[in-house]
Structure formats: structure tokens, C-alpha cells
Amino acid sequence: MRIFKIVNDSAIAAFLRVIFLGGATVAGMPLTSAAEPSHALAMFGKPALSADAPGLPYANPDAPKGGMIRFAEPGSFDSLKPWVLKGNAAWSVGVHVAEPLMLRSLDEPFTLYCLLCETVETDEDRSWVAFTLRPEARFSDGSPVTVEDVIWSFTTLGTQGHPRYAGAWGKVAAITQTGEHALRIEFSEPDRELPLLMGLRPVLKKAQWEGTDFGASGLEVPIGSGAYVVERVDPGRAISFRRNPDYWGRDLPLLRGLYNFDVIRYDYFADTNAMFQAFKAGEVDVWRETRAVKWATEYGFPAVASGRVVKSEIPHRRPSGIMGLVMNTRSPLFRDWRVREAMILAFNHQFINATLTGGTDPRITSYFANSDLAMRPGPATGIEAELLAPFAEQLLPGTLDGYALPEGAAKMLDRDSLRRAVALLEQAGWTVQDGVLRNRDGAAFAPEILLNQSGSAMRAGSEMQQIVDIYVQALRPLGVVPRVTVLDSAQYVQRTNRFAFDMSWYERGLSLSPGNEQALYWGSASAGQEGSRNWMGVRDPAVDAMIAAAVNAPEDDTHIAAVRALDRLLTAGRYVIPVSYSPLSRIAHSARLHYPDTPTAYGDWPGFLPDLWWEEPPRPD
Template identity: 70%
Template sequence: MRIFENLNKCAIRTMAAGLLALSGGVAAMPLATLAEPAHGIAIYGEPALPEGFAHLPYANPDAPKGGTIRLAEPGGFDSLKPWVLKGNAAWGVGVHVTESLMTRSIDEPFTLYGLLAESIEIAPDRSWVAFTLRPEARFSDGSPVTVEDVIWSYETLGTQGHPRFLTAWSRVERIEATGPHSLRLTFVAPDRELPLLMALRPILKKAQWEGQDFTDSTLEAPIGSGPYVVDRVDPGRSISFRRNPDHWARDLPVMRGLNNFDTIRYDYFADSNAMFEAFKAGEVTVWRELSAQRWAGEYDFPAVTSGRVVKAEIPNERPSGIMGLVMNSRNPIFADWRVRQAMIEMFNFPFINQTLNGGADPRITSYFSNSVLGMGDGPATGAVADLLAPFAAELPPGALEGYALPEGSDRSMDRAGVRRALDLMAQAGWTVQEGQLRNADGQPFAFEILLNQNGTAMRSGSETQQIVNIYVEALRPLGITPRVTLLDAAQYVERTNNYQFDMTWYERGLSLSPGSEQRLYWGRDGVTTPGSRNWMGIDSPAAEAMIDAMVEADSAEAFTAAVQALDRVLTAGRHVIPVSFSPISRLAHAADLTYPPQIPIYGDWPGFMPETWWQEAN
């Protein structure tokens, strides 16, 4: 197993670069310097890499080109257009085929370096941002990437694209060309984060899509400027991307050592068991193991014992995010926080974790746990308390005083938890009548747990089903028998996009630089607007205000306080029954595949695998 000798060096370098986790260690970039064209931009401080840097620190510029990497995905796909709400798009199109004006370094909290744009210029008050395109930028068909393409992409995605594009675009007043290779976006109001968000929009070829209904899904291969082109497509079953040897940006510093495989192939399988069997048989060459118990005890199959497959553990320094069973508060029975707390009390985490995971991984304790952005223990103090004080009357219990999940029991039934749950349910108007939980009108407490039979990015379908099966049994003493419904991926996406569920499995990865995207996760627009990530239906003025404070923060200290305050509002809201998380990624891979020894602070994160990996010659 690979040992990472550079972790301490990485941590020191990260702190010096301005990691938001440091208290008082980062000052905002002097505003006077922001009006000059620059090669990069950081949300706070300055980019860690100077102009003229050779390559990203976690990339190997000497990595050989060639070979194939084969990856597995659950379910299927019916679209090659990941920028709209319709359809179930194949993974990888938006990652490998298209590019943005700037690209992110996953070794810094939120720093961008020029890609399609050779420079960025920002108003001193961040009321506008301007970009200058590289004249040599080309789409894969050889045509130039023009300012017209950029403006069309921004306007089209902002008005007809997936809802994730709409919120940020609503804060743009206008976009205009300022020269043959330059453009400017003027904002409705000054915004620290918006210049970075705009720099990450995918740039599409106007001539390919103009005149069509952009909101429609399609299997037409998009023409992008990225390092790969769509090669072979077997709808619903597999998609291959072929490296473009003439990629216009292959020698740029931000691209050196990346995108090394000639072919990246994604095969789709009915469920995680089929995926794992394909990996054991050599049909898939990298497997991300989600079960610590299986990682420890079930990797003795021939490919491992013969050395054809090796195991690697990839550390990271990012927040835990949130994962578990989410309760849809649009359903009146889950609108009461006491009911949601009772449902949390009935989820006996120690027993479930030990039974299914060997107790190896810790529990998620808040949305930003495992980082200094997390809310911490005990009452809110200092700037966090000041931010929350105006909302004290409407905050859920625990937001100011401190909130902790129930300890649970190592036995199958947590009797103390059952007693607390019964008391909370009684306070909310639900009592056990003739063995069934009912309200004063005699209506039963009934709900559906909706599951994707193919699993998710972080949990296999069988594992989520096992968790839910144990939970359903645990609810019986409360007089509750939920209905469990398994759907295929397409049906599941359709229902969750429209919030047609009572309880379902929920996963949201969170970064060291949360910002405006948090409105898509927890903003009140998502209560009714389809396609948001606000599955629980949060409608909280306090959460909205904390997101505003986060986005408007002018220092790392103010930013951290705002995130910690938001974490308190979300966690005390009791919307998700959290499970465990892993502070490492467990990757088993073919022995001839490898990656650089210097691991970025985000670890196994988009941009790491397959981008930094390569195949050694046999």
C-alpha cells in the first residue's frame, strides 16, 4: 500500500497558501491589486502558484501518455447533455469534453488559474469581472473558441440550463464583448465569489446548438475544447472518451501531467455487486470501496493475492459533508422538528455501524464536520453567536445552545432512544393506539422510504437497503411501519427532482470553500423549484442570512464564522439522519495504474482520478 511521505509538507504548504481553516492567518487581497489582469484568482488571499508556474503541484509532468482506464457507474444513461434538467446524462461528458475559462486547483480551498482565458481582471469592489481569451483556444473540430461562443454559453445556460446554473446567473446584470478576445460581466451588486463561479461555466460551441431547443436531452456528442472527445456510445451501457492528441491546451501549465490515458471508458451496471464482480474479473480497472469492513476482510481474491490489483488509501482535508436519510419537510408529518428528532433517536447508529461496517468509520456529526468550518461542540460564541442572535426566536433548539446526536446503543434496540422518541412524538400529537402510531384524528403515521436500487456515489444499493431494513425494524416499537420502494435510476431521478418522496437517501459533498451554491442546497427557492438540491425543503431565513454572510465576508475569519453558523442552523434543523463517513478514500486498482505521490488537500476529489493518473508500460 502506498505511503504518502509528503502529507506534512502538503499541510504546511496549504496553510501558507491561505487555507480558510486558519484562524486569523489570511488577509483579503488588497483591493487595489484586483484591477490588474492576473493569471489566477483566490477567494481569499493570493493564488499559491505564481505566474509562469510549471505545473500543478499534484500533477506529474513526466507521466507517460497512453493506455486505458475502465471505470464503473451504476444504472444507465439516455443523454450526452449534462447541462439541462431533462434526461439522465452519462458521467464524464462535462468533465472530459468541455472546458471553462479558468480551472480549479484541488490543492487550494478555492483558487482558479487561467485555461480558455489567459487572464482575469476584477473591479476593486468585485462589481464586475473581465476575461481575455487565449487566441489559440480551439474546439476539437479545429474551430476557434470565440467571445461569441462564451457569451452564448453563459446566456443559454443561465436561462435554459439546469437549475444549478440559474441562481448565479440571476446576479449578472449584463455580459458584453469588449474586444475581439475579451468580455466583461457586470453584476447586479458587488460579489466576492461570483467572479470565480462565472469563470467555471462550461463553454459550448454555439454553432452546434443554435436553433435547437437547448432544454431537450440528446445523444448527440457535444463538441468541446477539452482534452477528450466522445468516441463510442452504447446508450445506457457504456461510453468511451478518446484523448485528443491535438488538444490545444496540452502544454499549458494547468494541463501538464494531466489527462494521460488514451481512452477513458465508463461501463454501466445494474448494481454495485455487478460492478464489483466486473472489477474482480478485470473488466473494470479502478474500484472505489465504500465499505471499511469489506476493505479489511474481503480483498483476498486472486487479482489481489497475485499482485495484479493493489490497494491504496487516499487521505483528504475536506469536510465530511452530509449523508444519510433525509426527511422531506414538505410532507406535513415531517414539518415538526420534534418528529424529525424522534426519527433520529430511533436510528441506532452504533449498532448499525458495527453490524454493517465493523464500526470502522466515525459518524457525521454536522454538515461541515471533520474541518474547522464545522460548528463545534457547546454553545455558539463570538462572531457565530452574533450572526445567529437576530434569529434566536425562530432557530431550532440547539442551534445556539449546542446540538449533539444521540449516543445510541450497541444492542439492536436502544431503549432510552425509544423512550425519548415516544415522548417527542407525544409532544407533536402522535401516540401509540392499538399498536400503531396515530394522531388525535386517528390517522396513522405512515410514510414511504424511496431508494435507488443502483445505489449512489457513496453507498451501494445493497448497503443502503441493509441500513433501511435495520431502521424499519427499529421503528416497530414506535408503531411505525414505513413502505420501502426501490426504483431504477431514471425513475428515482424523476421523483427526487420533483421532491416526490417522504424519506430517501441523501448525499452532499461539501468543500473548504462553500459559497453561493449553498443556496441551491438549502435556499428557499428549492422548496418549490424542481431540480434543486434542497431535498429536505428547508425554508429558513437564518440559513439564507448565513449564506449571505458567507458570500459577503471580506476576511477568512468572517467567512469561517458564517459557515460555522450555517452549520448550526442546518444540523439543529434535524433534516437528515446522518450515517458514517470516511476520512480517507479506499481505491483498489490495477497494478499498472498509478498516480503522483503528492496528494492534493481535497484528496480523491473531481480532478484527481482519472485526471492525474497514468498507466505504466507493461
């Protein structure tokens, strides 16, 4: 189902009038320039770098090549195909082996520079995009990257690949070869982000996969055009990549200072505690610390004291994203917003944050906190209010007027919030009977909280368990006794792909240029699509409309207003019980590893580590 199809015609007309015909802040604003081949493409405005730029300004062009970097990963893997839903894939294959047509800048909200392509071209309305490939582009086996490979990759990913590719592909009307090295993609509906999304699609070798069941998982080593090739695979335990000395792009100015390590290795561990112990023992080179209190108090081990390990803090200007316990609205327990609000009220973040993290990191107050995209306190105004107006009668309390999370209390039980939670539960038909919260039919309110024993990208499994343990105790006065289920990573992925849970730990990183990926995270079409990231099961025409408004905004001010409106809808939707976030990344690493001094808007983000890092032996004292 496409976004525009799930919003009624009057609502579409209303918010499109705001975008294209609205007030003085929008009317008369120019769109992009006329179509002509370019070296780059920006979502808004012009790319920061010229075609003859000597390289990315935040990379170190003099970084030495060589050495090795070793990472730790939780859980295991049984597939080398991160482009499909089936299996538990080693995600690193998609990062190091395959390349897209264009490379994303880490210091611009959403700007892409030509990589496999030599030029990119699109029209004023972005109803089509054309790419011309670099004739010198090669796969690691020496064969050329062809237009045929690109067309096959895009078509196959869109029809047989992971669901994350399906949404954009559903808006492609045609993809055709227009020359020996050229192709053109026509779009079937308005979506100004689509040319950039096509630029980010991975390009795979058609001859390797044609005639096979591409949607199946497997351990066949993929052939890509990237800087690295798979060197060794120990299924479930480790995977290593070696820099390809014949990499076709090694002399591109755009890539100066990138891809410096000879070997990149990922070792898999049963849980995050084992990973950290391996780091302390020198078996792993990098550790991202998510807990401020641990960063301050538990890094006195010998490797740090001797200087063999150093602590680095990487600032960023990206949104906080959302992280915490998600409530699945597919479950009858969480369909009523009042129940979800009661569960949020019972979560005493002030006490949990102080107990587990020292209280230094701020709480996530909305999905786009820590950025200009975040909703502002108080009522919606201007374009933001106009975008929401067609849906006013269906909006949950707090959406238009402003919504804020409870402040919490210093003690474990926030009694004032618990009293408010009881009242909301009673309104929703839940009362305490013989010490147990039950509905009118006598069924107990006993949600299952699903956790991954291996932890997540941002939280150790033990920390999640501590947070949940405190929360479970706080729920007892309400008569709520959740069932906590801890699974290994493979079982956890299977369950969450099928949305087979009531509550679970949820993390979604968000960029400075939200677009079509928002439909995969919380669009109506993704709510019933297994493997999507819409774990909460959002089905809201207003959310779909704001996503459509964001991707079709002709200029930045309208885009910001649409994202702020989306932020209001999601936050007031009470889908996630958010925890804290860090406005910087804390990375402990071997002293032989270095990174550029120039900060970027995204900080520690895909494309930063290990891409920009290098190895130098420690200097003697």
C-alpha cells in the same frame, strides 16, 4: 427569488454590519488589491502559484501518455447533455468534453487558474469580472473558442440549463464583449464568489446548439474544447472518450501531467454488486470502496493476491459533507422538528455502524465535520453568535446552545433514545393506537422511504437496503411501519427531481470554500425548484442569511464564522439522519495504474481520478 430578498431588512442590516463594520477581528481588514489582469483568482488571499509556475505541484509532469482506464457506473443513461435537467445524462461528458474558462486547484480551498482564458480581472468589491480568452483555444473540430461562444453559453445555461446555473445567473446585470478576445460581466448585487463561479461555467459551441431546444435531452455528441472527444456511445450501456491528439491545450504548463490516458471508458451496470463482480473479474480497472470492514476482509480475491490489483488509501482534508436518510419537510409528516428529532433518535447508529462497517469510520456529526468549518461543541460565540442573533427567536432548540446527535447503544434497540422519541412524538400530536402511530385524526404515520436500486456514489444499493432494514425494525416499537420503495435509476431520478418522497438516501459532498452552491443545496429559493439539491425542502431566512454572509465575507475568519453558523442551523434543523464517513478514500485499482505521491487538500475529488493518473505496465518480478 434572490437571497437578499427573503431576509427582512433589519436582519440584513444586522449581519452586514457584523461582516463589514463589526468587531476588531473584521474592522480594518483589507479587501483584495486593485483591479489588474491576473493569471489566477482566489476566493481569499493570493493564489499559491505564480504566472510562470511550471505546472500544478501535485501533478507528475513526467507521466507517460497512453493506455486505457475503465470505470463502472450504476444504472444507465439516455442523454449526452449533463447541462440540462431533462433526461438521465452521462455526467462524464461534462467532465471530459467541455472546459470552463478556469481550472480549479486541488490543494487550495478555492483558487482558479486561467485555462481557456489568458487573464482574469476583477475590482476590489468584485462587482464585475473580465476575461481575456487565449487566441489559440480551439474546439475539437478546430474552430476557435470565441467570446460569442462564451456569452451564448453563459446566457443559455443560465436561462435554459439545469437549475444549478440559474442562481448565479440571476445576479448578472450584463455580459458584454469588450474586445476581439475579451468580455466583461457586471453583477447586480453583492456576491464576492461570483467572479469565480463565472470562471467555472462550461463553454459550449454556439453553432452546434443555436436554434435548437437546448433544454431538451438528447444523444447528439457535444463538441467541446476539452482534452477528450466522445469516441463511442452505446446508449444506456457504455460510453468511451478518446484523447484528442490535436487538443489545443496539450502544451500548456498548467496541464503538464494531466489527461494522460488515450481512452477513458464507462460501462453501466444494473447494480453495485454487478459492478464489483466485474471489477474482480478484471473488466473494470478502478473500485472505490466505501465500507471499511469490506476493505479489511473482502479483498483476498485472486487479482489482489497475485498483485494484479493493488489497494491505495488517499487522505484528504475536506469536510465530511452530509450522507444518510433525508426527511422531506414538504411532507406533512416531517414539518415538525420534534418528529424529525424522534426519527433521528430511533436510528441507532452505533449498532448499525458496528454491524455493517465494523465501527471503524466516524459518524458525520455535522455537515462540515472533519474540517475547520465545522461548528464547535457548545454555545455559539463571537462573530458566529452575532450572525445568528437577529434570528434568535425563530431558531430551533440546540442551534445557539449546541446540538449533538444521540450516542446510541451496542444493542439494536436503544431503549433510552426510543423513550425520548415517544415523548417528542406525543408532543407533536402522534400517539400509538392499536400498535400504530397515529395523529389526532387517526391517520397513520407511514412514511415512504425511496431508494435507488443502483446505489449511489458512496453507498452500494445493498448496503442502503441493509441500513434501512435495520432502521425499519427499530421503528416498530414506535408504531411506525415505513413503506420502502426501490426504483431503477431513471425512475428514482424522476421522483427525486420532483421531491416526490417522504424519506430518501441523501449525499452531498462539500468543499473547503462553501459559497453559492449552498443556496442550491438548502436555500429557500431552491426549495420549490424542481431538480435542485434541496431535497429536505429547507425554507429558512436564517440559512439564507448565513449563505449570503459566507459569499460576501471580505476575509477568511468571517467566512469561517458564517459557515459554522450555517452548520449549526442545518444540523439543529434535524433534516438528515447521518451515517458514517471516511477521512480517506479507499481505491482498489489495476496495478498498471498510478497516481502522484504528492497529497492534496481535496484528495480523491473531481480533477484527481482519472485526470492525474497514468498507465505503466507492471514491473516484472
